[in-house]
Amino acid sequence: MxxxxxxxxxxxxxxxxxxxxxxxxxxxxxxxxxxxxxxxxxxxxxxxxxxxxxxxxxxxxxxxxxxxxxxxxxxxxxxxxxxxxxDWSRRFDHMQQHAGQHILSAAFAELFGYQTVGFHLGTEEVTIDLEIPQLTIDEAEKVVHYANEIIQENRVIEARWVSEEEANRYPLRKALSVKGDIRLVIIPDFDYNGCGGTHPKQTLEVQGLSITGWEKQRNNIRISFLCGNRVFKQFARHNQILQKLSQTLNAQYIKLPEKATSLIVKQKEADKELEQIKSELLKYEAAELLNSCEVVSNQSRLFKRFKNRSIKELQQLAKDVVEENDQAVVFFVSETAEKTQLVMAVGKAVNSVQANMMMKKVLPYLDGRGGGNQHFAQGGGNKGADVESLFELVRELF
Incomplete structure (x- = not known):
């Protein structure tokens, strides 16, 4: 049965x-x-x-x-x-979203000839896939305005069982996917579509529709939207966010974009100034480190280990040292919880040492990888390396 x-x-x-x-x-x-x-x-x-x-x-x-x-x-x-x-709240939510999808798809089809080829009703948002390569803001705004006009006109939403022959007499929005008895969902003079879903009796029960965004999805455009109670919930969430931002930034919500832009500009300026200060400090540090170099045959050799020093800082520090002394050779090791990182810099006046070749010989002891050129190289490998043994190895290679 x-x-x-x-x-x-x-x-x-x-x-x-x-x-x-x-x-x-x-x-x-x-x-x-x-x-x-x-x-x-x-x-x-x-x-x-x-x-x-x-x-x-x-x-x-x-x-x-x-x-x-x-x-x-x-x-x-x-x-x-x-x-x-x-569960009526879930049922009615689905009724609002599904009917809203019919209205939105029909609006796209009527205004611009864009056809819907996919539909998904999720717990947070609803999506349709349009068979188009791109969508403009102006098109989206016109469709939303038209769809909400249809909703506010409180048109009838009728579900009718018809034969396949009868169904084909209607101006169907898309080809039927089933045969035999067909269930048509009809909004007279607007949309005729084969559908087995749940829908309200009037468009006004959809209450309202809002497009929340869109993105490229393979060869289509995927539209995200909300209907009915979901629109009001979204409005309430956005209003709470705006109020918090207004309090945090000490600005009226209408001036928040201007305030945010000003803060971003100031932050970028502060970041730039901070980078300049760091750069100057590294130069002072480089000059200080030069005082602790080992001098062998007029060649200044600097070996230094660091804990949790960023590789970016080590790179700049090594370059500052060899710029200050073009007969210097620098070998830095930074130990972190994840790995051991190496930086080598060779001054322009040094011809007996090539940074990339030296790094190539050292990295196997760390099961590491890296690269560079004659004057600068870097690499990384396993954590917990015996740094003093690495220093001795480099001295032997010199």
Missing amino acids: KTKLYYESAYLTHFEAKVIKKDTDERGTYLVLDQTVFYPTGGGQPCDRGQLDDVEITLVEEVEGEIRHYVQSPLLETGQTVHGQI
Whole structure:
């Protein structure tokens, strides 16, 4: 016996039915009823949730022609009469979003000829995929304005069962994906579309529609939007954020962009000034380090280990040393919790040492990788290296 699904009962939240089958599959234990108003997942719309007696329904799917109600507790049995209750807030939210999708897709089609080729109704946002390579802000604004006009006109949303032949007499927005009896969802003189989802009776119940953004998705444009109560929730969230920002930045919300831009400019200037100060400090540090060089055959050799020093600072410090003394050879090691990093710099007056060749010989002891040129090289490898042994190795290579 196949389940009878009441497609026209979008507003029906309570019903009685008999359990005609109880079984399990890979999703868990499920019940099949002789009749139900639970909408199963399909057509881009998630399923209804609710209860059968006191048992929670976690998932509803149509499998092999039967509507399976998956339950958390296997208390109900075959032959038992149960009372079903739909989670109305979830149902009505889906009704608003799905009807809003019809209106939005029809508006894109009517204004610009853009066709919808994908639809997904999520818990946070709804998306449609348009078969176009790009979308402009002006087009989006015009579509939203038109869609909300349709909503505010409180047009009828009618669900009608017709034959395939009858369906093809209507100006369908897209080709039918099923045969036999067809369920059309109709907004007269605006949209005609084959659909099995739940919808309100009037467009005004959608309340309002807002596009929240769009992005490139393969060869299409994916539009994100909200309808109904989700729009109001988003407005409330955004209002709270604006109030907090206004307090934090000490500016009226209408002046927040100007205030934020000013702060960003000041921060960039401060960062630039800080970098200049750091650069000057590194030059002083380089000059100080030169006093501790080992001098061998008129060559100044500097070996230094650091803890948690950034590689960027070490690079600049090494370059500052060899710029100050073109007969210097620098070998720096920085030890961090993750790795050991090496920097080598060779002054321009030194011809007997090539930084990249020296680094190539040292890195195998760290199981590391790196590279560079004759005067500068860097690399990194395993943490916990014996730094003093590395220094001795480099001295031997010299």
